[in-house]
Amino acid sequence: MAVTVSPERDVVAPPMQRALREAFYAGAIALGLFVLFIGLRTDQNISNELILVQRWGLLALVVVAVAVGRFLYVAYAAPAIERSRAEKAKAPAVVAEPGFVRQNFNRIGAAVLILYPVAMVLAFGFQGSLKWVDNFGIQILIYVMLAWGLNIVVGLAGLLDLGYVAFYAVGAYAYSLLATNFGLSFWILLPAAGAMAAFWGMMLGFPVLRLRGDYLAIVTLAFGEIIRLVLINWRDVTHGSAGISGIPKVSFFGLMSFNISDPNYIAKVLHITQSGAYYKIFLYYLILGLCFLTAFVTIRLRRLPVGRAWEALREDEIACRSLGINTTTTKLTAFATGAMFGGFAGAFFAARQGFVSPESFVFLESAIILAIVVLGGMGSLGGIAVAAAVMIGGTEILRELDFLKTGLHWGNMTIIPGFGPDFTPELYRMLLFGMAMVIVMLWKPRGFVGSREPTAFLKERRAVSGSFTKEGHG
Amino acid sequence: MDATSSTNNFILQVEHLSMKFGGLVAIGDLSFQARRGEITALIGPNGAGKTTVFNCITGFYKPTEGMITLNKRDGSTYLLERLPNHEIPARAKVARTFQNIRLFSGMTLLENLLVAQHNKLMKASGYTFLGLFGFPSYRQASAESIELARHWLEKADLIERADDPAGDLPYGAQRRLEIARAMCTGPELLCLDEPAAGLNPKESASLNELLNDIKDNTGTSILLIEHDMSVVMQISDHVVVLEYGRKISDGNPQSVRTDPRVIAAYLGVDDEEVETVLTEVGDEDVIEQLDTGPDAAHGPGNSASMMAGPVSDTVEHADEGERVTVSKAASKAALVDASKPVSQAGKPAAKPRSPAKKSTSPAKPAAKSSTAKPRGGRK
Numbered sequence: 001m002a003v004t005v006s007p008e009r010d011v012v013a014p015p016m017q018r019a020l021r022e023a024f025y026a027g028a029i030a031l032g033l034f035v036l037f038i039g040l041r042t043d044q045n046i047s048n049e050l051i052l053v054q055r056w057g058l059l060a061l062v063v064v065a066v067a068v069g070r071f072l073y074v075a076y077a078a079p080a081i082e083r084s085r086a087e088k089a090k091a092p093a094v095v096a097e098p099g100f101v102r103q104n105f106n107r108i109g110a111a112v113l114i115l116y117p118v119a120m121v122l123a124f125g126f127q128g129s130l131k132w133v134d135n136f137g138i139q140i141l142i143y144v145m146l147a148w149g150l151n152i153v154v155g156l157a158g159l160l161d162l163g164y165v166a167f168y169a170v171g172a173y174a175y176s177l178l179a180t181n182f183g184l185s186f187w188i189l190l191p192a193a194g195a196m197a198a199f200w201g202m203m204l205g206f207p208v209l210r211l212r213g214d215y216l217a218i219v220t221l222a223f224g225e226i227i228r229l230v231l232i233n234w235r236d237v238t239h240g241s242a243g244i245s246g247i248p249k250v251s252f253f254g255l256m257s258f259n260i261s262d263p264n265y266i267a268k269v270l271h272i273t274q275s276g277a278y279y280k281i282f283l284y285y286l287i288l289g290l291c292f293l294t295a296f297v298t299i300r301l302r303r304l305p306v307g308r309a310w311e312a313l314r315e316d317e318i319a320c321r322s323l324g325i326n327t328t329t330t331k332l333t334a335f336a337t338g339a340m341f342g343g344f345a346g347a348f349f350a351a352r353q354g355f356v357s358p359e360s361f362v363f364l365e366s367a368i369i370l371a372i373v374v375l376g377g378m379g380s381l382g383g384i385a386v387a388a389a390v391m392i393g394g395t396e397i398l399r400e401l402d403f404l405k406t407g408l409h410w411g412n413m414t415i416i417p418g419f420g421p422d423f424t425p426e427l428y429r430m431l432l433f434g435m436a437m438v439i440v441m442l443w444k445p446r447g448f449v450g451s452r453e454p455t456a457f458l459k460e461r462r463a464v465s466g467s468f469t470k471e472g473h474g
Numbered sequence: 475m476d477a478t479s480s481t482n483n484f485i486l487q488v489e490h491l492s493m494k495f496g497g498l499v500a501i502g503d504l505s506f507q508a509r510r511g512e513i514t515a516l517i518g519p520n521g522a523g524k525t526t527v528f529n530c531i532t533g534f535y536k537p538t539e540g541m542i543t544l545n546k547r548d549g550s551t552y553l554l555e556r557l558p559n560h561e562i563p564a565r566a567k568v569a570r571t572f573q574n575i576r577l578f579s580g581m582t583l584l585e586n587l588l589v590a591q592h593n594k595l596m597k598a599s600g601y602t603f604l605g606l607f608g609f610p611s612y613r614q615a616s617a618e619s620i621e622l623a624r625h626w627l628e629k630a631d632l633i634e635r636a637d638d639p640a641g642d643l644p645y646g647a648q649r650r651l652e653i654a655r656a657m658c659t660g661p662e663l664l665c666l667d668e669p670a671a672g673l674n675p676k677e678s679a680s681l682n683e684l685l686n687d688i689k690d691n692t693g694t695s696i697l698l699i700e701h702d703m704s705v706v707m708q709i710s711d712h713v714v715v716l717e718y719g720r721k722i723s724d725g726n727p728q729s730v731r732t733d734p735r736v737i738a739a740y741l742g743v744d745d746e747e748v749e750t751v752l753t754e755v756g757d758e759d760v761i762e763q764l765d766t767g768p769d770a771a772h773g774p775g776n777s778a779s780m781m782a783g784p785v786s787d788t789v790e791h792a793d794e795g796e797r798v799t800v801s802k803a804a805s806k807a808a809l810v811d812a813s814k815p816v817s818q819a820g821k822p823a824a825k826p827r828s829p830a831k832k833s834t835s836p837a838k839p840a841a842k843s844s845t846a847k848p849r850g851g852r853k
Contacts, residue, residue, distance in 0.1 A: 305588075306602045315578035316579075320560075321559050323563055325560060456584050456585055457637045458624065461637070464581070
């Protein structure tokens with residue numbers, strides 16, 4: 001029996017026809033799937049009886065959306081992707097010159113951050129800018145600083161630290177306790193908090209020197225929990241779960257204060273109208289300065305022997321020892337330096353909140369900071385800053401999405417029905433967080449910035465691909 | 475005066491070194507010297523304990539017994555077994571490479587060589603504090619370190635790839651880079667663990683060139699482990715042969731090459747050759763023993779390659795009427811030793827295990843004069 005291949009079978013249907021057909025199938029599948037999920041809904045009526053609510057309109061909307069989406073994808077998006085891929089393959093393998101934005105990413109980023117509060121004040125006025133400067137700006141920058149601090153330990157030295165929040169807590173409590181009990185100024189206590197955290201970093205470092213990988217991670221996690229439990233249970237000093245309140249505000253280097261009752265209140269000194277925004281803007285620039293300090297120190301340290309030794313330690317500890325590097329002190333300096341920046345951030349956090357309690361220093365915080373470092377790309381400052389903005393800014397922006405409650409309206413017509421006033425999108429942030437992380441990790445397994453900038457070069461600085469760098473074994 | 479000058483001739487003196495892992499004797503009472511300005515090769519079959527000796531010298535293992543003395547050019551002396559691991563390269567100036575290359579693969583070639591100059595740069599950067607504020611003294615030291623790195627990159631013929639990640643290099647280049655990195659620590663003694671492993675003949679020749687260059691121009695003495703005999707015989711001035719953690723021969727390449735025990739232990743011999751070798755030793759007893767002929771049932775097989783080991787070497791002691799059977803996997807050096815009990819009485823007995831074959835069959839006493847010992851070879 002000869003196999004005859006009919007020529008018509010091989011010819012692929014013209015794209016439009018195929019797109020229509022696939023759109024129909026997709027619509028049919030969507031109808032089958034959603035008829036019970038969306039079309040019918042069980043509810044209670046006034047007399048507590050179970051009733052079926054029929055939502056055929058919504059179902060039709062979903063089915064049509066699926067069909068149209070499929071049609072657009074097959075008819076236009078897929079051929080376009082195909083074409084661009086073919087073009088890319090045809091084009092000679094010229095290394096694309098990075099664009100202006102990419103080349104000057106750090107400078108542009110810094111400029112945007114410096115101008116951000118000004119833009120917000122111009123756009124929303126002093127009172128309106130409060131939310132944007134405080135909830136977004138300061139909140140994100142605190143996490144940027146924490147992540148940059150942890151980056152020294154995890155990204156450079158390759159020591160997996162799951163208890164980083166402990167140093168944040170040490171810094172915050174150091175400032176709160178010393179400021180409330182002894183009335184010392186923020187500017188004295190900021191270095192003190194950093195030193196205290198660095199000291200505890202060393203304390204953590206000593207017992208874990210011999211541990212690597214998973215074992216190190218578990219011990220650092222335990223350390224974080226120990227600090228938190230001490231804060232809860234040492235009631236005489238820390239007031240336990242009640243926390244410490246009435247932490248004094250930061251003053252403008254002792255020259256101006258941000259307390260309205262003080263004689264040197266900023267508005268009185270400068271003869272301007274009273275506003276709470278001054279303090280927030282000042283805090284914003286303060287944390288921005290601290291972030292720049294962290295970045296400056298990190299960049300400088302990477303080019304110094306100690307920073308190279310950290311990276312070498314991440315690559316191969318045994319080779320380090322064979323070259324005469326004292327791995328003990330190298331690890332301890334990494335822990336101490338990372339912890340110091342955590343302590344700075346903690347002191348700032350306490351001053352900003354005016355209240356600290358052990359609630360703020362749970363393991364979840366450590367996990368978020370570590371997630372930011374991993375998502376941004378270990379070792380890369382720019383990537384980590386972007387990751388912090390996405391992760392922290394993303395959860396903050398969920399609070400702003402009012403249309404999810406009310407629905408989207410156009411005139412009198414409802415385009416998308418809302419989930420009702422009980423719906424709180426911010427409760428879903430962890431779900432979205434997780435989904436975002438999975439997607440990013442699939443798309444870029446080494447984080448936003450997977451390559452590594454070399455610290456020295458003879459002829460030209462070429463980024464080292466992430467496939468060569470190691471994550472370290474603890 | 476005379477004594478100091480003679481000790482100063484030796485850069486490294488290993489005396490009665492023993493390393494035991496539990497009941498396992500990896501190195502047993504090993505003594506040898508490496509002369510200054512020479513290339514000393516440490517050879518031996520797989521599992522002879524060569525790398526263990528290296529690990530003891532470079533501080534990765536603390537030896538169970540023995541003394542390792544390093545005499546620096548300036549007359550200072552270090553007891554390596556007492557120094558902490560990282561101070562051996564830092565203070566005693568002993569650098570090493572690894573059998574399985576250990577580069578910082580995510581760092582560029584230049585960075586690899588800069589990491590090697592860590593201690594020098596650390597001091598110049600005022601233990602980070604001066605460097606953090608960009609003091610000129612650090613900047614100068616940094617420029618000097620880059621110059622040194624450039625010098626060694628040129629020597630290793632890697633200057634073209636200075637800004638590439640080390641993990642991107644081909645295997646042979648990685649070996650050369652590891653040597654260049656070790657040289658950047660400014661060592662007095664360079665310990666190379668199988669530098670020619672996995673190299674093709676051309677790469678191996680360029681390696682020889684590099685090592686000879688290091689020897690002639692830097693005053694660095696070299697201690698190397700190598701399996702590639704072309705490298706060993708061409709460049710080494712002195713060869714120490716180990717088998718099962720014990721020294722079986724020591725001398726210049728020619729004398730070692732003709733040493734029957736080395737031939738037997740290291741290179742492996744056919745059974746016919748064993749006889750020849752034993753005859754060459756010229757021991758009357760041996761000849762007499764061999765003349766009596768082996769037991770037919772357990773007699774030597776027709777082939778005993780290096781891989782297979784001799785098939786049941788049986789030596790009959792006709793004069794005593796007692797047959798001592800050597801196990802299949804018996805040490806060949808021990809066989810030679812056993813054949814001349816008087817002359818070898820003072821030497822440590824080699825262990826009855828085949829160098830090439832990792833047989834698990836329990837070794838029987840090789841001969842009356844050589845005591846059977848548990849397996850001692852370990853990498």
